[in-house]
Amino acid sequence: SSSSRSSRSRSSISTASSDSHCSSNSSSLPPVPEIVSPDDVLLGDHQALEPLGLRTVGPHVQVALVPGGEDRIVTEENKREFVEALLDWRLRTSLQGPVEAMLHGLRAAVPSAVLAEARHMLAPSEVHALLAGSRDIDAENWERNTRTAGGLTPNSQEVRWFWQTVQQWAGQGRQDRLQDLLQFATGSRRVPVGGFAQLVGFNGGKHLFTLARGVHLSSKSLPTSHACICTLDLPPWESFEAAQQKLLAAIEVGRSRFDEGNVRGSGDAVDSS
Structure with a gap:
């Protein structure tokens, strides 16, 4: 034809x-x-x-x-x-049109001299990693490069339950849930080159992942995310099971919308297995 x-x-x-x-x-x-x-x-x-x-x-x-x-x-x-x-x-x-548009944007953002050097220094897979990051989430690296705020400390119960959930999902090989959680909190499912120490905020500067006390939240609430500053507000949950269920409910609803009103009371019905 x-x-x-x-x-x-x-x-x-x-x-x-x-x-x-x-x-x-x-x-x-x-x-x-x-x-x-x-x-x-x-x-x-x-x-x-x-x-x-x-x-x-x-x-x-x-x-x-x-x-x-x-x-x-x-x-x-x-x-x-x-x-x-x-x-x-x-x-x-x-694909010629989209590729040319991408090149135009790249050349507008990156000096031509840098691009010329990069051609000799970086393999295509390395360029991809620089632009898109990595899908593989290292739970330990994530925890090491996290700070707390709003009165929380690494030993706060909510924080400990958060990391227990993350470690449990990591141990189960549930990278999909870790990616969903990262996207809910930061807007991205991928980790930048260099790991969580290289997370950036809305202004392009480095901004460590942050767990803050959700002073406006009740024990029945879902966590609240501030993706532009890589911050997650944690409610004062009353048990590990409640924390796990609410985190799972948050990432489930986060795939389509960020509105607790649409899932209020549904967290306990979510399968946390």
Whole structure:
């Protein structure tokens, strides 16, 4: 074919389906899944291609993969050309605009001399780590690089229960919960290069993770986060079980909204296992 569905997120073609412009010219052909791999259908020897009348034109945007491609049908003779052109469009041409926009922003923020040096000093994986941080959360590193405020100390009961919960989730391999908790408190699921000692606040300066006393909160409350300053206000919980349940309820609701009114009284019903 000479065109591609831009709405697909991977290299695939759509055969006879109600939401595409593709159609089959033979009712005797065996059924084909709506989304199939180009390698499976085009490069295999399952059936003749011409009766399928493939043009893979999506309902939104039609892109000619080769000059005049919108008028060409995929055949045995040109199927490899189609697959190569489709993959080139998916992996390079279709991404050119976003990549150029990203480069424009990067060059506006980072001096060209620094970028030139970085090309020789950093591998792509290292650049990724600098920009995006790490998914792996080290609970001990987190605790070592945390300060307390508002009258709390490392030995305060609420603080101890907080770290007991974090250590329990870490011991269970629940990185997803640790990431959710970090996102609830800081706005990010990732840890910067260098660990928690390198957390930054809203102004770009370093700001250690902070546990503060929630003087405005009751023992039944969820914790309150101040993501811009990496701070979590802890209520005066009455037991470890209550602390664990409320922390879990907070991260559950934090995935969609930050409004305790929507989950008031629901924390005890959350499975903390």
